[in-house]
Amino acid sequence: MTAVLQGKRGVLFLLTSVELVVFLDVSIVNVALPAIGTALGLTVVGLAWVGTAYQVTFGGFQLGAGRATDVLGRRRLFRAGLAVFTLGSLLAGIAAWPWLLIAARALQGVGAAILVPAELSLLTAIFTDPVAYRRAFGWWSAMGAVGAAGGVVLGGLIVELLSWHWIFLINVPIGVTGLVLSGRLLPADEPVTGSRARLDLPGIAAGTGALLLLVYVVTVAAEGNLDGFTAVLAVAGLALGAAFVWIEIRSSDPLLPFRFFRNPDVSGSTVASAIVGAAHVPAFVFLALYFQEVRGYSALESGLAVLPVAAVNLVVSRTVVPPALAKWGPRWVLTAGMALLSLGLLLLGGLPVDGSFLTDYLPGALIFAAGLPAVFVGSTMPAVKAVAEHETGVMSAVVNTAQRIGAGLGVAVLAALAADRTDATGGPHRAALNEGYQFTFLGAAALAAAGVLVGLWLVRRGRQADTADGPPARETTDSADPARARTRLGR
Numbered sequence: 001m002t003a004v005l006q007g008k009r010g011v012l013f014l015l016t017s018v019e020l021v022v023f024l025d026v027s028i029v030n031v032a033l034p035a036i037g038t039a040l041g042l043t044v045v046g047l048a049w050v051g052t053a054y055q056v057t058f059g060g061f062q063l064g065a066g067r068a069t070d071v072l073g074r075r076r077l078f079r080a081g082l083a084v085f086t087l088g089s090l091l092a093g094i095a096a097w098p099w100l101l102i103a104a105r106a107l108q109g110v111g112a113a114i115l116v117p118a119e120l121s122l123l124t125a126i127f128t129d130p131v132a133y134r135r136a137f138g139w140w141s142a143m144g145a146v147g148a149a150g151g152v153v154l155g156g157l158i159v160e161l162l163s164w165h166w167i168f169l170i171n172v173p174i175g176v177t178g179l180v181l182s183g184r185l186l187p188a189d190e191p192v193t194g195s196r197a198r199l200d201l202p203g204i205a206a207g208t209g210a211l212l213l214l215v216y217v218v219t220v221a222a223e224g225n226l227d228g229f230t231a232v233l234a235v236a237g238l239a240l241g242a243a244f245v246w247i248e249i250r251s252s253d254p255l256l257p258f259r260f261f262r263n264p265d266v267s268g269s270t271v272a273s274a275i276v277g278a279a280h281v282p283a284f285v286f287l288a289l290y291f292q293e294v295r296g297y298s299a300l301e302s303g304l305a306v307l308p309v310a311a312v313n314l315v316v317s318r319t320v321v322p323p324a325l326a327k328w329g330p331r332w333v334l335t336a337g338m339a340l341l342s343l344g345l346l347l348l349g350g351l352p353v354d355g356s357f358l359t360d361y362l363p364g365a366l367i368f369a370a371g372l373p374a375v376f377v378g379s380t381m382p383a384v385k386a387v388a389e390h391e392t393g394v395m396s397a398v399v400n401t402a403q404r405i406g407a408g409l410g411v412a413v414l415a416a417l418a419a420d421r422t423d424a425t426g427g428p429h430r431a432a433l434n435e436g437y438q439f440t441f442l443g444a445a446a447l448a449a450a451g452v453l454v455g456l457w458l459v460r461r462g463r464q465a466d467t468a469d470g471p472p473a474r475e476t477t478d479s480a481d482p483a484r485a486r487t488r489l490g491r
Contacts, residue, residue: 011126011185012136015119016143018082018178021171022112023147025054025089027284028155029105031303032164039164040098052219053102057109059404060212064204066117066397067255070390071199073189074125077393078118079182085111086175093169104168120396122186124384134325141376142317146310153307156300203255206244211401213237218408256394260387264461265331266395268454269383270402272334275451276375277403278410279341279444283348283368285411286418286440294353294434308362312369321373325381334378335455337371338448344368345445353434375451379403382458410447414440 029036033047042050069077088107095101119140127136158166214237220230248254261267284306291302324333347364355361380399387395422436 008126008132008136010181011122012139014178014181014185015122015136016139017174018115019119019140020143020147021174022085022115023143024151024154025108025112025171026058026147027151028158028167029054030151030288031155031300032159032167035159035164036101040095040101042098046098046102049102050105052216053106054109054112055219055404055408056212056216057106058112059109059215059401059408061110061113061208062117062397062401062404063211063256063394064208065114066121066394067199067204068114069118069121069393069397074118074121074393075182075186075189077114078122078186079179081111081114081118082175082178082182083111084108085115086172086179087111089168089171089175093165093172108168116400117393117397120380120384120400121393124392125389126187131322131326134322137377137381138317138321138325138373141321141373141380142313146313153300153303153310156303160300200247200251200253200255203244203247203251206240206247207255210237210240210244213240215405215408218405218412221408221412256398257391260391260395260398263386264458265382265386266398268458268461269379269381269386269399272338272375272379272451272454272458273399273402274406274409275338275447275454276379277406277408278413279345279447279451280368280372280375281407282410282414282440283345283444286414286437287348287365290351290434290437294430294437305357305361306365309365309369309372312366313373316370317373320370321377324374325377330378330381331455331458333374334382335452335459337374337376337378338451338455340367340371341375342445342448342452344371345441345448349438349441349445351434351438351441353431371448378455410444414443417443 029051033050036042036050037047040046065077065081085108088104088109088111091104092101092108095104123133123136123140127133155167158164158170213233217230217234217237220226248256248258261270287306288302291297291305297305321333324336328336344364344367347367348361351360351364380396383399384392384395418436418440420436421439422432425432425435
């Protein structure tokens with residue numbers, strides 16, 4: 001790290017390490033599922049819930065947690081989320097019964113939902129210098145991407161060298177250390193006064209309920225388990241969503257002020273975040289399936305095949321993203337990242353049944369990897385910098401929830417397309433499977449191409465706003481100047 005982070009490196013290390021652990025736990029469990037099923041006697045449906053329980057609560061509780069961060073304090077919510085996540089990890093690691101493991105995974109998801117908005121809010125509040133902010137955001141986005149890509153590799157190593165229990169227990173010393181360091185490194189919160197302590201409880205109840213149900217339905221759809229009961233839950237989720245809108249419109253202190261979305265940076269970032277989730281998460285899912293079901297790799301070998309993606313993420317985040325943000329701003333970085341994502345996925349859409357790792361897979365994978373940190377930063381930074389400092393928690397929750405819902409929808413839709421394409425393809429089974437997987441990569445490439453259009457729209461709207469505000473300014477000026485961004489929101 002450069003001298004611009006002098007005195008704040010410990011804070012950045014703490015926040016990015018926790019981010020890495022949170023996103024590792026999305027994927028690290030996958031390779032351990034066979035061992036967990038054997039040890040606890042879980043059925044296929046039960047094993048699916050080991051992952052689903054985490055995803056549902058992670059996506060469902062973020063909005064309420066984001067608002068609580070703004071009202072109750074960043075450090076308080078960060079430490080509370082880390083404590084809940086660590087407790088959930090401990091319970092999952094010692095679980096001897098299926099119900100306890102699934103409940104512990106849900107508790108981990110609640111902790112993660114509290115942590116992520118608090119992390120982003122802390123980054124925005126602590127790294128106020130534009131250069132330091134770009135560096136910090138680059139590292140933060142890298143940890144999320146590395147966690148998503150590296151979880152399978154780390155999970156395979158832990159299961160082979162230790163046991164499945166340690167994929168959860170390894171979080172415990174990290175969490176305890178983080179709790180100790182956060183008390184020393186993070187700035188203290190202001191006292192919670194009566195005026196600050198207003199929480200829109202009806203909005204939180206309706207919004208969280210709607211998100212929990214809808215994230216559950218989307219996640220179940222991604223697993224191909226839709227039935228009548230799930231359809232009823234979907235209707236209930238939509239009804240709660242409508243109630244949430246009704247409550248928020250009439251609330252004097254809403255959980256989610258809809259005025260946010262009058263700002264193109266907020267609305268564009270939200271749409272872009274959903275596209276990022278819908279494009280990149282299915283790519284990792286179907287890469288693992290391609291290597292294991294088409295190429296015959298083991299789970300660990302499949303994870304190692306994705307390791308170059310994590311390595312490129314780190315390099316690009318450290319050396320390319322910060323100067324690109326300084327020169328062109330987050331909107332152009334988002335646009336370029338989406339273009340790289342689309343090109344990489346397009347190349348992966350041509351993977352042959354018996355292709356070469358070096359010539360057929362690696363070029364597309366590395367281009368895809370170079371785009372990931374750019375789209376994570378570019379889809380998040382404009383939104384959290386477009387709102388007042390005391391609203392960054394709920395804003396970060398909005399963009400992260402959009403990404404989780406987009407991921408679930410992307411997997412569900414692309415998996416259905418893959419199945420249809422495989423069924424319609426004649427010939428050997430491996431070839432038919434490969435046809436389906438190729439189709440999913442091409443579908444994800446199309447989604448990323450739509451993200452390029454969103455990025456270009458943001459660039460155009462940014463130029464129009466600059467012209468309306470006065471003489472044209474570099475894009476990084478308004479993205480690093482919260483006061484100017486707040487003016488555009490009508491404050």
